[in-house]
Amino acid sequence: MLTEFGRILLFLIVGVIFVAGGMVTSRLLRPSRPYPSKLSTYECGETPIGDTRIRFNIRFYVVALIFLIFDVEVVFLFPWATVFEELGWFAFIEMMVFLTILLVGYAYVWRKGDLDWDKPSPKIPRYEMGVGVKEVDLTEEEVAV
């Protein structure tokens, strides 16, 4: 007799075996001819420039923070959802109060523009008559986006 988590464990075990089995069989079957170019970073056929690791834009972090808060909110929703039918309107109103308070925070971040995905405006080099191609230095961030 398996419990619900026992099934999850079974899935985990099968998943590990699946991945490990695939890697082991491919190791057994494939020819081994290593050379340095195979280890280089793939950059659409170009020679890679600079470091692979770039600084991420700060807005990812803010969005992740907002996500985390509402993640916690969802965790509170789960136990409520299992007993909500039993407890009736009282529990429903309580949860609505809970959600309304957090909605204030949502309205705040929305109003303050934290949810706006400000698109980068890369300065594309433009040809001007008689001047030639104007070189514009892109910052690392702009290149990344």
Place this chain on the structure above:
Amino acid sequence: MELFDVVFYVFAFITVVSAFIVVFSRNIIYAAFSLLFTFFGVAGLYVLLNADFLAVTQILIYVGGILVLLLFGVMLTSNVINVDIKTGTIQTVPALVLVAIVAGSLSGLFYSTWKDVSAPETSVVTTTPALGKMLMTTYLLPFEIASVVLLVALIGATFIARRST
């Protein structure tokens, strides 16, 4: 050894080994990623202790949220990759004293209470409905206060993290 014990030791092994990697890894990215396995192993241990809701919460919040935040934090920091993390031993005597105090009190706590602890009942009852009922009745006020705390955290965190233009 029963199946339960085998599963317990597997999860304990995952937790402890990945925690060691977190502490001793020189590459901070590897440390952050092996923290994933630590959280995951702890979630498995929670399941074995019949704390199903806690386990799911662990996965949902720590693995799904906090770890992502941590990785963003690592990746947002410039020049974090090739920096030698300082792992020299300093302040040995105070550290030893502190560790001795903590270890002593923890093991004292363990030895004074472990006889009263019984193994979790094998008949699995999901804890989530009971938790929900308690949150909606007995612990209603803390539950509502939690939303205010979350609100404060949301506003404060975004205020601090916002790009100052």
